[in-house]
Amino acid sequence: MAVLRLMATYFTGTPLLRGITCLGVIGVIGGCATFLYLPPLLGSQGGPSRFELWQETLLTLLPIGGLLCVVFGASLLPASFARLASSHYVYVLPYGRMKLLVSAFATLALVALIAALTITVYYYRSPLSLGPVFERAFVVSLLTVSLLYVVLWLAGRSSSATGLLVGSLAAIATLVLPIRFIAWPSRPLVIYWVACALLWSAFAAGFLLAPRYKRALGRLKLALFGRSAAATYYGGGEIDFLIGTARPWALALGQVVPILIATYFLNGFRREMAPSGPSPWLFFLTILSILSGAIASVAATRSRALWLRAHWTRAELFRRIEDAFWRHNSYALGVLLVMLVGVGTYFYLPTGVLVFGMGLVMLGTALSTYLGLMITTRIGWIDAALAVATMLALMLVAVYVSAPSTPTAKIVAYEALLVAAALIFRHVAQRRWANLDWMLCRADSSVRAST
Amino acid sequence: MFILKPHSGVPIYRQLSEQIRRMAASGQLPAGTELPSIRDLALEHAINPMTVSKVYSLLEAEGVLERNRGKPMTIARVARAQSPAAKRVQQLEPQLEQVVLAARQLELGETDVTKALRNTWEKTDERSVRRRTGAR
């Protein structure tokens, strides 16, 4: 059936995404199985445990990692959906738009199902009864996943820092919100079902009726956005315009609101950290620090026009672009550090957390920027694996930093390792740029962005 | 001034050079007429300026055009008088070929053709030559 075929394309559009989806499915199934059949992991609840902290964290993270992979495996959904929706076929096929809509809904429901199953598994050994947990998990996942993909679509369209920020924000929301709301039995479930139903009916109505109102919409858009102020060229910063680092304040200030919202959701306004500890919050900050580097991944492709015109060799080009990125990142990094210190002080977090947290955030920015700059040809398995490994490593260190029992020496050692990794990435990037071949650079930009 | 067909198969340089030669020989372009500059002619007909330059140089070597320092190319003054008849006859080559080919297709013999030629010669006198070619 056309619907099933459409769903298959969302998950397996490119070889890379196919791999990620498979990895995700394996991760979810494997992780859940491990969870169910191994002795209970009680370390995070204060009891004795058979595993070390890092092993526990890994096992905990595995199903979630798998889930994330499945989510990103379907990341072609927004782009394909948008493309098909405005294509000729949709008008020609019988019930074209309807089938497209159904395929999107089915895909999201599938992802939400997997998410719900994964989350239910986490509560397997807890005293809560599983039925309502599953139901709650499902509806909340459906809601957040739907929002996530809408936002991913918007982010994919703009390919600017703001778009990326919004997209990642929603991605994080998918992680944080379901777990948070499940642990709030006081909220009646029916609210979420209603919210879901409202969201989908609004979307379906808009989508199916869109052709009739397209012209009016176009005029409205022109009226609202036609005269908006955009980046104007005042002289200086030519590099920034050509490689996309021209608006650092957008990213920097845009991070403030999500951080505040996340902090509220995780802790409320009490001045005590929630029992879950500062680790999710630190996760959050770390992920945001990685954002800055996402733009770096397209720097190589966009630098061709720059090389053609400027008096620089490829090696000099790398140095200039590296400078441009650090100039751009410094704004966002500055904001992150201020928020870290500010919120941390508000919640009376130990100094150790603050200090090493700052280091972590800076490392996140550096690592992701150089990883992005390392991408000078088509994204291969190695680059993608490296990116995932780095992210996991950062999250792992975040857990260590926020756990009170970790010895300082260990944390210092880990952060030093990350520094070394950053230097290695820089060296590799530098060498690759010295022999940059723009014929090999052409890659699918949406795949880059999702990586 | 000229009719050039870039897509006719005949190279542009040949079209242009033959037209200039013919017009200079027939008096349609009297001696001393200024020809457009290379750039202007190329722009007017949307053709390669090197082609125009090639033609001008070629015709200058043949003596059909003469170059004046600082001024555009002009039709040479002495071209007609000094060029021997044999050379001028060469310029009729393309038309003669066409006549011969057409005659063969119509299965006419050489004598038929020369007879027709004489008739046509007598019919067209000096005045009608000038009227046909538009020379002053």
Added chain:
Amino acid sequence: MSVPYAVARGLGKSFYGKTVLEDVSFDVEPGDIVGVLGKNGAGKTTLLELMLGFTPPSAGSVELFGHASYRLPGSAKARLGFVPQQDELVNPLTAADQIGVIASFYPRWDDALVMRLARAWEVDLGERIKGMSVGQRQKLSILLALGHRPDLLILDEPVASLDPVARRQFLEQIIDVAADGARSVVFSSHIVSDVERLANKIWIVKDHRLYWQGDFDALKDSIVRLHLRAPRGLPDSLPIPNALTVQRNGVAATAVVRDWTAELHHDVADRLDRDVEVEIEPLTLEEIFLELHR
């Protein structure tokens, strides 16, 4: 003899194991207008990218202004202009800003020229690039490559999206660039009629090689169509050398031949009976291209 602006010797390029180009040699002299023809996927863009130094050659060499393209120094880059097939414009900027950004990289920028052309070509400098049509974007890309008055201008399918009026304006501008004989243009295009008007040299990319690299007039003299007519019938085997295609039609035959010379003409005339007519028809560039790819 002037120093050529671009020289290639034995240039080859392979890509993930596939050969894209091999044994390509050419010269671009000042004042040349070179038309590059080839079927889609034949390697035209690769050839241009090799010339510009975007990618290193797998074999042979290519030099611009005496320097290896892959390591082109800044002084040479200032004499080079390029219009890519897919434009590299920055969407949020206005056209005027985009021009400003590009102009800042060059020591010499002819503002008056760019303004005059923008007005003549009806490019609204205040318009945001994001909202421009494909044709307008293409025109803007061409303007960006003209402003610094490059000695060598390389264009990859520059007029694919332009209407005939805009195309004629573009042609005239190219003629203007090359008219003083000191600047050269290399452009690839599928619009053969434009190439026919403008080019004095033709490169035909076919089967990973340059089938033809040289004078356009010589190409027209080299590939011609022969018409043979014999009232008493033609012999069964026709002594036509280098024939690309031969068609017989009773007492007439048509053949397209390549590498045609005056000697070959005598040769053929000798070998045929006296009453067989041999007429030579010159071909248009499009016909030449089609016959080569039959």
